[in-house]
Amino acid sequence: MKKAGNAERTGSPSQLIDARIEELGDWRGETLAAMRALIKRTDPDVVEEWKWRGVSVWSHAGIICTGETYKNVVKLTFAKGARLEDPKRLFNSSLDGNVRRAIDLREGERIDEKAFAALIREAVALNESSRRT
Template sequence: MDNKIRKIEEVNQFILDLPKNIQTITVALREIILNSSPELKEEFKWSMPNYSYNGLVCYIQTAKKHVNLGFFKGNVLQEKDVHKLLQGTAKAMRHIKIKKMEEIKPEAFTSLIQQAVRLNED
């Protein structure tokens, strides 16, 4: 399915309002997420882009100086996180903090997103 069709207007608008450096990272993460699984559905809730398939999978959370790629079942994913990218101590959620474009690792991120999607298939 074409990613353009899957992108929703609320997220387009949200991205347009971000500072340039944060916008660039967010756009890149959005592409990685949508490319990693045709099943993922883009939504805008809790004032940020969320991606779901049989329930919540991941989200993009922006801040002034960084962007978090977050996982709702990050505690389970952590066991599969070979690159040790996931951070956080919440009960279930974990995130990867990205401060600049060079920190984006498409293959590693795609792998984690695909594993997160599979967690929702059980």
Template sequence: MTETVAEEIDGIIASQPNWRGETLAELRALILDAYPEIREAVKWKMPSKPLGSPTWEANGIVCVADFLKNAVRLTFPKGAQVPDPSKLFNARLDSKVARAIDFIDGDNFDRGQLKLLIRAAVEVNE
């Protein structure tokens, strides 16, 4: 039986039975709520990362999630073009193209502003 993409992402979340998994589950729900037409995918499976990376797409990649040692990172491949008036981007700020947000244990971030950022990233792809 072949796993669906949703089941693969559920497995990636379950692989981190701590705050990282909980954070990714919350981020996933926010992304899906922000833009219900977004498609989920799992990309970049390799020996060092056999489960791959959860990815959300709408006319191209909107964002990619990764587990870091002390953070859950959402990378926006076209983030440099995405307006960020709330200054959510806090990583890869020196990149000419991408931007990222590192979420650490206990982070209190503005969920409404993250949804607006997701929608803006979708618009950049259109």
């Protein structure tokens, strides 16, 4: 799967994410915008970053998750997802590794916002506890 819009850009990370969402102009942009808003509501102290020539990144004491857009999915990859509790089984991709876990959202799919917010809070707590040790 090829990512759309990997061109080099300038601006703050938030501006670059805004531009990416606008550039998509379809369900993927809407989905990325909705997930971004949920992340920011859940953790008002989250820091937005733009890395690897076109990947939205949300951090707090370390990377929480990334947001990538492909032709058929919006992929939210949690940097330490394998260490997070996922009782609602939101993780549906990248399940074989020992570190990351991802959520692939396809057109028309909805996410359990409470369960997603719990993953965000847990990822932040894990990052903060790792930083202290």
